[in-house]
């Protein structure tokens with residue numbers, strides 16, 4: 001297993017504390033946080049952190065394809081260190097977002113006749129744990 005620091009270096013990102021912390025935070029969570037959540041969760045640990053830094057680091061990680069932007073509702077952007085193609089299921093009750101993987105890449109459904117830039121697919125409903133609580 002490569003360390004997060006090695007992954008950054010291999011992708012040409014010099015691993016400053018802030019970059020490493022933000023990347024490691026995203027690698028460790030499945031919660032698809034917003035930039036604001038990332039900032040809030042890390043600001044005590046990295047007192048020098050600003051929201052601008054969070055945005056800049058995210059931009060860099062996205063450009064290096066180490067993180068992807070996820071749009072589930074409206075214009076709200078969330079961030080995901082799972083970069084394989086996948087969709088998201090958002091629970092209407094608890095708000096949890098989980099990953100949904102397909103057996104084959106979605107762009108195959110387009111018969112290669114389109115140039116695909118970005119794929120986002122979202123499902124809403126009620127998650128398993130909320131269903132069993134009823």
Ligand SMILES: [Zn+2]
Pocket residue numbers: 091092093094095096126127128129130131
């Ligand atoms: Zn739920």
Ligand SMILES: [Zn+2]
Pocket residue numbers: 032070080082086087088098099
């Ligand atoms: Zn995801």
